[in-house]
Amino acid sequence: MRYLPLTDDDRRAMLDVIGAASVDDLFRDVPRAAWNAANPDLPDHAGEIEVERALAAIARKNLDCGAAPCFLGAGAYRHHTPAALDYLIQRGEFLTAYTPYQPEVSQGTLQTLFEFQTQVALITGMDVANASMYDGATACAEAAAMAARITKRKRILVSGSVHPHYASVTATQLQFTGLEVEVLPPDPLAMEDLLGRVDEDLACLIVQTPGFFGHLRDVTGLADALHEMGALLVVAVAEPLSLGLITPPGAMGADIVVAEGQSMATPPSFGGPGVGLFATRSKYVRQMPGRLCGETVDVDGRRGYVLTLSTREQHIRREKATSNICTNSGLIALAFSIHMTLLGEAGFTRLAEINHARAVDLAGRLGQIKGVRVLPPTFFNEFAVTLPKPAAEVVEALAARGILGGVPVSRFHPTYPELVEVMLVAATEMNTDADVDALVDALKEIL
Amino acid sequence: MVDTITGNQALQIEQPLIFEQNEPGRTAVDLPAPTVQEDRLGTLRRKTPVGLPGLSEPQVVRHYTRLSQKNYGIDSVFYPLGSCTMKHNPRLNEKMARLPGFADIHPFQPDSTVQGALELMDTLAHWLKELTGMPAVALSPAAGAHGELCGLMAIRAALEARGDARKVVLVPESAHGTNPATAATCGYEVESIPGDGNGRVSLAGLKDKLGPHVAAFMITNPNTCGLFEGEIVEISQAVHDAGALVYMDGANYNAIMGRVKVADLGIDAMHINLHKTFSTPHGGGGPGSGPTVLSDALAPFAPLPFVVHGPDGFRMVEHARDAGEGQQPFGRMKGFHGQFGVFVRALSYMMSMGKDGLAQASGDAVLNANYLHARLKGSLSASYEGPVMHEALFDDRFLKDTGVSTLDFAKAMIDEGFHPMTMYFPLVVHGALLMEPTETESKQTLDAFCDTLLALADKARAGDAADWFKSAPRHTPRRRLDEAQAARKPVLRWSPPSEG
Amino acid sequence: MSQMYFTEDHEWLSVEGETAIVGITDYAQQQLGDVVFIELPDEGKDLVQGGQAAVVESVKAASEVYSPVSGTVTAVNADLEGAPALVNEDAMGAGWFFAVAMIDPTELDNLMDQDGYDAFVAGLE
Structure with a gap:
């Protein structure tokens, strides 16, 4: 089997060192009731030729x-x-690295994250961005939870301009947290009254621009009204390329901007994986979910990068973390960043x-x-x-x-x-x- | 410290940020001029430049190539990061995911034009259900922690459906941090279950905490100490007797795939990390994919969307009203349909390995971990007796009075050409060093690794070497970085010099 | 003349009249390592004895700071925002966290004095 280096001689020699009779013997803690009970209805191993043939046959059933x-x-x-993009993200040192927990041997990933965070902040018009979320929809849910933490309020209002998947993921993810998520009906004519719904109980309003039905929205007035009531404005962006031509949410008073970065990073691939972009104001950075990369110096005084503000995260804060996210969308974030650099x-x-x-x-x-x-x-x-x-x-x-x-x-x-x-x-x-x-x-x- | 004029050291080249290579107007793409016509932007045309730097294609390629050379990856070094399953990532997976019929299909094409995509998802689901013996699987969770959330939400939905509002989730003290964080995201209070002193959950301690307020018990198995929870069947029984449900964290499923039918362990839900167990790349932090298998009790609550097979072929179910009788989906976890590109890669791996190969792989993963355990335990301090499963846990007793810490020891390994093991996790032993070799490492690599660690341990114990360890690593693009400064005065983006 | 008290969670308390100044002990800052951030309570916030009052963070840990006494926060140490390292440099002085107007001086009976705390710390090692 081509991915397994051990030979039978190796296995015997290693078992001798261990002092075990067989590999099965190493599994003696497993209850017998569950041991090898699976004789799964699955085929045995196959070579590259067979696998390629079988998968290509499935792929051909799709209209690409x-x-x-x-x-x-x-x-x-x-x-x-651009052709250079797919080549670069397939470099093994990017593709096969883990999360950059050892900064001395991860400066490549870390510098690209620092550049990615900067690019996301620039296009959205915000101060800071994190190192990515799973996708736009989950980033939207995390933004709502973050707004509730900041305002210490419970009510989330989702405009009918927001992508229905973002709205339903937000409602699903927050359904057991004690927060109330109200999703307004779809708004194909951009007629909904949002200003009239802003009150002092609201944690945040989530709008999307360009909207799900296409409308561009000037949210400046909404932002002012929300801020007057102590609430936050979350702006979702489903097509980040739009930010090359239209006024960015940060310039219109948004407090949190979330986006789906797929369009600038990777082919649609039936909808996944994409990459969630997440940006906010500097003053809210400690309430952000997800990883952050920051600049520092090494012992010789040379500029370098590390993951930072980690005390927000689950591996340190456990049940008090700002989010449960661990793995994010690193490689697609890199693809996004490389494409932005090429452009x-x-x-x-x-x-x-x-x-x-x-x-x-x-x-x-x-x-x-x-x-x-x-x-x-x-x-x-x-x-x-x-x-x-x-x-x-x-x-x-x-x-x-x-x-x-x-x-x-x-x-x-x-x-x-x-x-x-x-x-x-x-x-x-x-x-x-x-x-x-x-x-x-x-x-x-x-x- | 380097002594070259440039600061470069041969292959290690100092590389400025892209923003410091900017020449306005330069670009690495040649695009036609847009046809000029009236715009439909209203008042919202962007009034200020974005601020992106301009580079040409050769500069961009060189930039990222040089940066890549500052990373350790599985392709270049042994990467025994415990609990992370850093196994070889086959390139066939990448090739398959890039077939136009997989990469270049849109999530909202009519079902009639994506029968192959739906078939692929159905086939992946079949493999996962057959391997685990579980009756249902939710494919959409985006990663392990997201799969945990899927499982806990299904549990909560099932309990609420029977009118049983329970408030507490029990989590072992050795658990990964995502477990308590996920329980909190699902609105639960978290209570910690002590260990039994031998690296496993205390069944008696668990029973003491069980009661009508407990919704679920989350157990990682094999656990974060690298041990199989041998009392899992009794644990599941005790949890069920108390009216609660069992979530098994499948982060370490690589140790048991093809050998253990998890359905027979009595569990209700388990996520599987396709990006660990099924060889899809970690990509410096993701993307992952965390399909979650569910028991009969939880299957009706599985989230949207899912694929069904009917007389007219495959169909994507996206709304509760189309979900079928008895189905009460708890909602939607993710935009679109899940991490489809990761599904393709994982299935490519599964088909390559087959059921015989997957069983051989889990056997070799366990054999490799036990080999490390056996070769190192005489010198490093093994936290628990073997046999271990897929990883071997050591603690810092062997460094006592040497002046060398777990961190120092790990950093010295970097200079020797190895990625360090997981450090300071799990929290249940002092100064933890958690090593997971995976099945894709050769005996030669493991021997070289063990020889190096034994020599480093001898050096630490010989005395007078504390400073040498503390100054490691010395041969990396950067040496130890000042994490306190990074956190005290966060600089999270580049800013133009004039803005300071 | 102020009087010093200590808790088992390694907070110190300097009491003068009805006002108490609260910080974390030198032992606590040594255990934490480089302090990078302190989340302080708002002035005017009512605290209860043993309730969470602040959070102190190092690079790899976040620890809650509990109020040793009940009362209202009358002042916080604004210098810590720009210079969290003060906690490492002078935990018992310039690195103070906040001041409380106490409402129940008998709560002080639950706390340790310097000798008691020194013995408590010696017992931990």
Whole structure:
């Protein structure tokens, strides 16, 4: 077996040193009732050729986005990743290292985390960021819990603009903590009254911009109203590329910004793994969840990096920790950081412009189809449209024509009849003019 | 201290931050100019630069290549980090995860276009259920601690469904910190269970604490001392008799996979770290994946989403109303459908190993740990008698009166080309040194490691070497770092010089 | 003239009239190592004897500091925010934590004096 170095001679020699008769003998503490009782219904070992063949056959049963015009978003976006990115994250010293607990032999990981934290702070317009969370949805739940700790209040309000997965993960994760999570109904027209719901019991309001249905939101007034009441503003971002073109939440008064970093880091990979970005104001740093990397010096006075403020974390604070998170999303954070470094200011802002221009063009084209209406007046690279037919049916019909045309909102909100005909459509630099033509032509036929 | 003009030492090259290599306007990507048209941004066009530095592709490649060379990884060195299962990460896993049919599929494609993805999740679930003998598995938890939360939430949902509000979760004092932190995240008070003095849970001590207020007992097995909790069946029985449920922390499942049917241990839930047991890379801190197997009592409460198989093929269930009769999912733990890319890697490993290979791997992992234990116990102080399972625990009695601490000893190992073992954990012994070799190390490597540790122990005991140990490591890109300064005056990001 | 008292959790208390100044002992700071952060109570907060009043953190540990007496916090040592190392340098003086207006002087009967504390610490080693 190719991953196991020991030979039978090795095993015999080692058992002699140990003084045991057999390997099974080393398991003598295991109750006999559970010993080898499993004769699992599973195959024996296989070579690379067989495994590759079997998995490739499964992979071929999927329609991959490279083989179809793809306009899917709803929190997971498909962008081009430069070839250097995948090479660099596969360097074994990054890929096969553990969490950098021994800083003398982890300066590579630690410096990249320090750079990642800085990049996240810069794009969100915040003071500090942590070394990553699992994903955007869990980061959102952690932000709500953090706001409750800071304000010592129990009520969390989630706007209907927030991605339904972020909202439901937040409600799930906090359901047994004594905090109250109120999730407002989906808000396709950005009509909800948030200001009227701000009061002195509120720990935080969570909004998303660009919103789930596409709207861009100026949250400055909300932030002021919340702060006046002693509450915090949490802003979720599902498409971090938007921050290359639109005003960042930090400039609008956000106290905590959470984001899903997948779009700038890794292919969609059926939704995971991604990477949760988490940024806040300096004054709240000790209430943050997750690992933090900080700058210091070594005994020779040379600049270096370490994990720091660890007393917030579970391995020290145990049941009083700010979160139970341990493993985070280190390698995807590295991928995010490398991509941001490859893009730089010029590339990041231009890529954002290209995405927006592509989406504006697509919205114009779709809006000309009879019965199709683009809902949000402002958006970045994704927007909701209403169709004259149930969106789920339209999406299936498009798929039958080899087009991944959009995401039906009913997939998230099956109990809202008014959303049955709403579809989310995203456009990125990966979409060609031919893709847009194909979608427009197919929709004309179907509708 | 280095004596070169540059501060570099051959392969170890000083590397500034990306922000210090900035040339405005430079970029490593060539993108077309956007088509100019009216924007749809309203008033929200960004008014200030982001502040990202500009580098070219060769600079970026060199930057990260040099930084990578400042890391120890499994690919380059023996990494016996206890409780972390640093086994070889096969590259086949990476190749499979990058097949376009896996990497380039979107989580919200119609089910009809992702039958392969759903089949892969169903197949992974089959392997996990067959190996453990447990009837159900929740695939979506993102890591071990997230799996713990899944298990405890299922327990709490099940108890509340029967109208039984219990307040306390019991955790052994030797437990990993995530256990009490998870219980607190689930709204429970935590009470600690003492050990029996031999590195295991005290059944009598546990029974004393059990009562109608106890919701669950969390037990790591094999435990953090590297020992199997031989009374686990009696423990599960006692917990169930008290009306509570058993969460088994499966962080150390690598020791028993393919050999022990955990369902027969009487447990109700256990997470499995795909990034440890099933060889997917740690990546400097993640991503992980923590599928959680559930007993019949907890299966109805499994979180959304999950895959079902029907007449028209596979289907993703994303809402409670579609979950089927009797199912009462406690909610959703994660965006999208779980760590799919990690699932592909883990299944690639499982198929490569097969059931025979997985059993051989757990046997070799235990053999390797016992070999370290046997070779070192005459010189280092083994905390407990063997046989051990997948890891061997030592404490600092062998360093008594030498002036050398566990930390100093570990740092000296770095200069010898080994990653240190886990230090100062578990907390139940003084100055812990916890070594987990895994099954993917050769006897030659283990012998070289043991020879080195025995020589270091002799050096420590010979006296006069305390300063030598305290100044280690000496051959690393940085030597010991000032962690107190980092915490007292946190500098958590780069700032432009003008901002101080 | 102030009077010194000590607790088994290694807090010290310097009492003058109805005001008590509280800190952690030199033994405690040695056990903790480099102190990096202290979370102090807000002025005006009511404390009960034995209740949590502050948290002191080193790089690898966080320890709760309990109030040795009941009363209201009248002052906190603002210098500790910028210079937590004061606790290591002068635990019994400049590294004080907070001052309390005591409400029940009989609580002092539950505490140790210097000799009692020295013997208590000797017993720990």
